[in-house]
Amino acid sequence: MERSDFYQEVYAIVKEIPPGTVITYGLIARLTGYPQRSRMVGQALYHAPAVAGLPCHRVVNSSGKLVPGWEEEQRHLLEQEGITFRKNGQVNISRHLWKEILL
DNA sequence: AGGTTGACTCACC
């Protein structure tokens, strides 16, 4: 499996995340068939071309934390979709997780 | 070639 293939799979999954839901790096890694590569999912998104128009603001880590250095704008985008946050500023994952993909 | 780094996660305190 080439790096670009893995990246493309990640992008394909992220592209399908419905508005108003979120998903974690670990879950994306699982869906690609490489459950140990959660860190690589982050790399893929970091290197994702802006023109791809991916809803990468809907990807958060397993504790609900936002992307380092992008918290403010990301939070706005998520709030516009109806995502709610906890007191500590982290996404309320249990409520908004994209569950359909787990079936 | 070997050490460091990070958009991570899990198991334990």
Add this chain to the structure above:
DNA sequence: TGGTGAGCCAACC
């Protein structure tokens, strides 16, 4: 709940 430490893996010095 929240913090910490170990495991993780490919990219990048």
